Amino acid sequence: MNFARPAFVLLAAAAIALPAAAQEGTLKKIKDTGVIKIGHRDASIPFSYLDDKQQPIGYGVDICLKIADAIKAELKLPKLKVEFVPVTSQTRIPILTGGNIDIECGSTTNSVERQKQVAFAPTYFMTGTKIIVKKSAGIKRYEDLKGKTVVFTAGTTNERAMKAYNDAKKLGINFIPSKDHAESFLAVETGRAVAFPMDDILLYSLRASAKNPADYAIIGEFLSDDPYGIMMRKDDPTFKKLVDATVTRLYKSGEINKIYAKWFQAPIPPKGINLGFPMSDALKALIKNPNDKGVEACGKMKC
Amino acid sequence: MDFSVFFQPAFSGGGTYLDWVLSGIQWTLLVSILGWVIAFTVGSVLGVLRTTQRVVLRAPATLYVEVFRNVPLLVQMFIWYFVLPEIVPRALGDWMKTQMPMPEFWNAVLCLGFYTASRVAEQVRSGIQSIPRGQTYAGLAMGLTQPQVYRHVLLPMGYRIIIPPLTSEFLTIFKNSSVALTIGVLELTAQARQISEYTFRTFEVFTVATVVYVLITLTVTVAMRALEGKVRVPGYLGPAGR
Numbered sequence: 320m321n322f323a324r325p326a327f328v329l330l331a332a333a334a335i336a337l338p339a340a341a342q343e344g345t346l347k348k349i350k351d352t353g354v355i356k357i358g359h360r361d362a363s364i365p366f367s368y369l370d371d372k373q374q375p376i377g378y379g380v381d382i383c384l385k386i387a388d389a390i391k392a393e394l395k396l397p398k399l400k401v402e403f404v405p406v407t408s409q410t411r412i413p414i415l416t417g418g419n420i421d422i423e424c425g426s427t428t429n430s431v432e433r434q435k436q437v438a439f440a441p442t443y444f445m446t447g448t449k450i451i452v453k454k455s456a457g458i459k460r461y462e463d464l465k466g467k468t469v470v471f472t473a474g475t476t477n478e479r480a481m482k483a484y485n486d487a488k489k490l491g492i493n494f495i496p497s498k499d500h501a502e503s504f505l506a507v508e509t510g511r512a513v514a515f516p517m518d519d520i521l522l523y524s525l526r527a528s529a530k531n532p533a534d535y536a537i538i539g540e541f542l543s544d545d546p547y548g549i550m551m552r553k554d555d556p557t558f559k560k561l562v563d564a565t566v567t568r569l570y571k572s573g574e575i576n577k578i579y580a581k582w583f584q585a586p587i588p589p590k591g592i593n594l595g596f597p598m599s600d601a602l603k604a605l606i607k608n609p610n611d612k613g614v615e616a617c618g619k620m621k622c
Numbered sequence: 623m624d625f626s627v628f629f630q631p632a633f634s635g636g637g638t639y640l641d642w643v644l645s646g647i648q649w650t651l652l653v654s655i656l657g658w659v660i661a662f663t664v665g666s667v668l669g670v671l672r673t674t675q676r677v678v679l680r681a682p683a684t685l686y687v688e689v690f691r692n693v694p695l696l697v698q699m700f701i702w703y704f705v706l707p708e709i710v711p712r713a714l715g716d717w718m719k720t721q722m723p724m725p726e727f728w729n730a731v732l733c734l735g736f737y738t739a740s741r742v743a744e745q746v747r748s749g750i751q752s753i754p755r756g757q758t759y760a761g762l763a764m765g766l767t768q769p770q771v772y773r774h775v776l777l778p779m780g781y782r783i784i785i786p787p788l789t790s791e792f793l794t795i796f797k798n799s800s801v802a803l804t805i806g807v808l809e810l811t812a813q814a815r816q817i818s819e820y821t822f823r824t825f826e827v828f829t830v831a832t833v834v835y836v837l838i839t840l841t842v843t844v845a846m847r848a849l850e851g852k853v854r855v856p857g858y859l860g861p862a863g864r
Binding site for chain 1: 634704707719822
C-alpha cells in the first residue's frame with residue numbers, strides 16, 4: 320500500500336481549492352517544518368557513508384547538500400535545517416514514501432520497477448553488478464559459483480540480478496541474505512560465502528578499505544546496469560523540477576567534476592584511501608545529456 | 623489492501639509469494655521448537671543445580687544464567703554466527719563456515735536455545751524454591767535420598783507451579799526467533815520483509831505476518847492452558863475462588 324497517497328490526495332485537493340498557493344507536496348512540507356530530511360547510507364563508500372566522527376559524507380551527500388541550498392534559496396528560508404536520517408537498502412523506499420525523509424542520497428539504482436514507487440533525479444553515477452571473491456577461493460567466472468554459497472545485501476538490485484542469473488543458468492547457488500554491505504563483505508572475508516554480488520564501484524571501495532586488499536578479486540562481466548539516482552517521492556513535479564534543475568546546473572557548470580574528483584580521485588576519509596576511479600565514458604555522456612532513465616526489468620538499460 | 627499479491631508468481635525459485643510465507647512459517651516453527659527443546663532441557667538442569675547445597679554445582683549454573691541472560695540476544699546471535707567460528711580451532715571453524723549443513727539455521731537454534739535456557743532455569747529455580755522447606759524435610763525423613771526428593775517431591779510440584787510463567791517463555795521464543803533473520807535465516811519476519819521489498823505491499827505482508835504470529839502464540843497458550851488443567855493437583859493448585 321502506498322502510505323503517501325492519501326497525503327497527496329489531500330494536497331492535490333488543497334491545491335485545487337487554493338490555486339494561489341505557491342508550494343505543495345514536499346516543498347510545502349519543508350517550508351512548514353523548516354527542516355529538510357536527507358536519507359543517507361552507512362557504508363556506501365564513497366557515495367554516502369559515515370566518517371570517523373559518525374557524520375554522513377560522500378559524493379551523493381555533497382550533491383544533496385547543494386540541493387538543500389537550492390531549496391533554501393527557493394523558499395527564502397535561510398535557517399533551513401538539514402537533518403540526516405540513516406536508511407538501509409531495505410528501508411529506503413518505505414521510509415521515503417512514508418514521509419520520514421524527503422530525499423535519499425545514497426547508491427540507489429534507478430529502475431523502471433522502483434519508478435512505480437518513487438521518482439529519481441538525473442543519474443549521477445553509472446555502475447553495474449560484479450562479484451567480489453577471495454583469490455584463494457578459485458572462482459574465475461560466474462559459472463564457478465555452481466553449488467556454492469553467495470551472500471547478498473537484502474533489498475538490492477544486485478540480489479535480483481544474481482538470483483535471475485542463478486535461475487537462468489541453474490547453478491543451484493545457496494544464497495544467504497545480510498543487512499548491509501559491510502556485513503556481506505564480512506561473510507566473504509570470513510569464508511562463510513565465496514562471493515558477494517554488488518555494484519562494482521562499491522566493491523572497489525570495500526576492497527580498498529579491507530585489511531588485506533590484495534586477497535580479493537573483483538570479477539565477471541556486468542550482470543546488470545546500475546544507474547544511480549537521488550530518490551524522492553513520486554507525483555511531486557514542483558519538487559522534482561527543483562532537484563533536477565539543481566543537478567543539471569551542477570553538470571552544466573562543470574562543478575560536478577570537482578565533486579567527482581574529491582570523492583573518486585583523491586584521498587577520502589576515514590582512512591585516506593584514494594579510489595583512483597576516473598569518470599567513465601557512460602557517466603560523461605550522462606553529464607552532457609542528463610536523464611533519469613531507469614534500468615529495465617531485465618537488469619539492463621535496454622532489454 | 624490487496625491480498626492477491628500472495629498468489630502472484632514469486633520473483634525467483636518458482637512458486638508464489640504464498641509459498642515464501644509458508645516456508646517462513648516452517649522455519650519459524652522449526653527454530654523455535656528445536657530451540658525450546660534445548661532451552662527446556664538445559665534450563666531444567668541448570669535450575670535444579672541452582673537450588674542445590676553444593677557450591678561447585680551452584681556456582682557454574684549461576685555464572686551461566688548471569689552471562690546468558692545479561693547479554694542481548696542480538697549480540698549473542700552475532701557471537702554464535704560470526705565470532706565463534708574464528709576462535710575455535712581452524713579446522714572446526716572452517717567446517718562451521720563451509721561444510722556444516724544450514725549453518726544459519728543451527729546457529730540460530732543453538733543461540734536461541736541456550737539464551738532461553740537461562741530464563742527457564744530461573745523459572746525452575748523459583749518453582750522449586752516456592753515449595754515449603756517442610757516438604758523436603760518430610761521426604762528426607764521418609765528415607766528418600768536428595769535426588770529422590772527432587773524426583774518425587776520437588777520437581778513434580780515445581781513444574782506445575784511454573785506452568786504460567788513457562789508459557790510466557792515458550793511464547794517469547796517464537797517471537798525471539800525473528801532475531802534469527804539477522805544471521806540470514808529466512809523465517810517469517812525475514813520472508814515478510816523480502817516479499818514487501820519485491821512487491822512493495824508492506825501493509826498486506828506484515829498484516830499476514832502479524833496474524834500468523836498471533837495464531838501460533840494463541841495455539842501455544844491454549845495448549846499450555848490445557849496442560850495446566852490436566853496436570854493440576856486438586857485442592858492444591860489452580861485458581862482460587864472458583
